[in-house]
Amino acid sequence: MTAVLQEHLSSYLAKQRWFGGKGRDFSVVHVHSLPWLPSEDVRARIEIATVAYDDGDQDSYQVPLAYLDEPDPALAHAFVGEISHAELGDVVAYDAVHLKSVTAALLAGFRQAEQKTQRQAEEKTQRQADQLTQPTFAVVEGAELPDLSEAGMVSSAEQSNTSVIYGDSAILKLFRRISAGGNPDIEIHDALTRHRSDHVAALLGWIEARWMDVAGEAQAGQLAMLQTFLRTATDGWVLALTSMRDLLIEADLHPDEVGGDFASEAERLGAATADVHLDLAAVFDTATLTADDQRDLASAMVRRLDAAVVAIPQLAEYAEALQTSFDAFATLDQSLRVQRIHGDLHLGQALRTVKGWKLIDFEGEPAKSLAERVTLDSPLRDVAGMLRSLDYAAAVTLHQFGESDQLSYRADEWAQRNRAAFLEGYASVAGDDAPSHDLVLRAYETDKAVYEALYEARNRPTWLAIPVAAIARLAAAAATAAAAAAAEED
Ligand SMILES: Nc1ncnc2c1ncn2[C@@H]1O[C@H](COP(=O)(O)OP(=O)(O)O)[C@@H](O)[C@H]1O
Ligand SMILES: [Mg+2]
Known part of the structure; x- marks a missing residue:
């Protein structure tokens, strides 16, 4: 068998x-x-x-x-x-996961664990003995679990995991690719729930288990996360696309003249992102990068650029200018503050609810190893992710409408307006007075655009023009900044 x-x-x-x-x-x-x-x-x-x-x-x-x-x-x-x-x-x-009887059995596991909480101390010893075989259901203290009568339905969202929604009260995410050790999504939701962060869905519980790997070694890890279902949530990506579409349907209006203007949402999203960063810095370790660390970070960006130029020859004309961005980042004589971050932030990881924006999915970039995903990094990596996502929302909609000069001009206007609003909201909470702010942000945004170019070249060649346009813009900005720096030295 x-x-x-x-x-x-x-x-x-x-x-x-x-x-x-x-x-x-x-x-x-x-x-x-x-x-x-x-x-x-x-x-x-x-x-x-x-x-x-x-x-x-x-x-x-x-x-x-x-x-x-x-x-x-x-x-x-x-x-x-x-x-x-x-x-x-x-x-x-x-x-x-597609059988109601199975999603019900999973929910029952949480219910039983909840009843056991009082007796947990005595049972702990027994559980440790059973651990090699039994999955363990953990329930957060004070969590309100869904009623057992709530049927679990598999979410139809495009996902890299599989989520089961119970009525309108809880969502269980089964992590498909699992690693031994703690799962960052659970770890961060746990810490931010305790910290009473306003911008995450509260953690209710999780499932952990032990299993044997192919070499016969026992491994322990977390398999699933139960959290509050945000019943009034609308996906940030869907909202942004709708706003862009509303704009392009109008014959000749500017983004601020259209009913579906997104800028105040983008601004609030920026503020929410900064709030989450402050919360993460409060509950987890933070550090300051040494000059060596900073050079290593920049070298990794340069390596990704080099690989992208080999795979996508049309990037070659921008390589030199982009290199100056990374060089400036490598030799920045101001230490960079690093902390736990989201790691894979884009509009699809933000849900707008009646109680403001919530960020979801703190697993980090799915392709990275667990160790890479919990490495401290600059919060500006997340900011850059959101800026790139706003740019994508404009470009994807423009692509659907067919690209005339007039439409491109207006799509650009939408992207600039909302990127600026997001940054303004972010700065209203986090401040952006560090002199190196623009330089660091440009390095991260370039790194992200380079990653996207490689991804699109491999998976969706018709979308390659989107990151390439961003790379051209970033290269021009880098050249301007380099010229200004040289003038200052003279
Ligand atoms: N707490 C929540 N409340 C309501 N919907 C949610 C919640 N968490 C996730 N979702 C929905 O499920 C989708 C996938 O969730 P996400 O955590 O990003 O999973 P994945 O790791 O598979 O990307 C989201 O885009 C959103 O539509
Ligand atoms: Mg996700």
């Missing part, structure tokens, strides 16, 4: 939006089964699949599977494969 299950899982993973290894050669080489979930209605358990790539890399993925006796046409989209199982007989495996 193992080999057959591994094969079925390989083909299932390859088709999933959340699978990070698409386009690479891989196979599932090991499956560790956690114990059956407590349910009378269904046989289901979380399987931890180890994926091995041809280049020797490995990843672990979480796939809860339900084993049914008969195929269920209503679950065709969640079909994993048919298996002959020594214990179960001939069964059909489905991705279990």
Whole structure:
């Protein structure tokens, strides 16, 4: 059964939006089964699949599977494969997050953990003994859990993980790619919930487990995060696109003359982002980069630029100017303050609610390793992420409308207006009086645009023009700044 299950899982993973290894050669080489979930209605358990790539890399993925006796046409989209199982007989495996009985069993796990909280001290010893096998449900003190009658529905959002929404009260995110150790999304939500941050959805609980990896080593990590569902939320990316569309539909108005103007939202989003940065700096360690660290950071940016120029020859004409940005950053004689940051901030990670903007998804950049994702960095990396996202919102809409000179001019106006509003909101909370502010921000924005160019060249060549236009603009700004610096030296 193992080999057959591994094969079925390989083909299932390859088709999933959340699978990070698409386009690479891989196979599932090991499956560790956690114990059956407590349910009378269904046989289901979380399987931890180890994926091995041809280049020797490995990843672990979480796939809860339900084993049914008969195929269920209503679950065709969640079909994993048919298996002959020594214990179960001939069964059909489905991705279990799509079964109501399974999402109910997960919620029941949290409910039971909640009841146990009082007795936790005595049970801790017992739990430690069981840890190798049983997943553990943890509930945050004072958390209000959804009612057991609330059915869990898989969210239809485009995701790199899979979320289950319970009624309108809680959302359970199952991390698909899992790592041993703490998950930054849970760690940050936990700390900011305790800190009573206004700009995150409160953490309610999480699931952790131990499993055996392919080498037979025991690993421990976190599998899922339960948090308050923001029922009045609208996605920041959707709001920005709507505003841009409203503008371009009007024959000849400026962004500030259109009903759907986004600037006051962008400004509040900037302020919320700065608030979150202050909260993160208050609850986690902060540091000041040494000159060496700063040079290393700049060298990494230069390496990414060099790689992008090799892959995308049209970037060559900008390389020299961009290099001056990174050089200025490397030799900045003012120490850079670093702290925990979001790490993957864009408009799709911000939700507007009746109680203001909330930031979500603190996992960091999905492609990075766990160690890289918790490394302290400048908050201006997040600011740059949001600036690039505003630029994308303008460019993507322009692309849909067809690019006339007049429309491009107005899309540009929208991007500039909202980028400025975001920065103003950010500065109203964080201040931007450091003389190096613009220089550091330009280096981070350039680094992000270079990353986007590589991504688009590989995945969506028709969108490559978007980051390339930004790179051209950043190169011009770098050249101007370099000329000004040279003039000052004379
Ligand atoms: N607390 C929440 N309340 C309401 N909707 C949410 C909440 N958290 C996430 N979502 C929705 O789920 C989507 C994916 O969430 P996210 O945490 O970004 O997952 P992923 O790690 O898969 O990107 C979001 O874009 C948003 O639409
Ligand atoms: Mg996300």
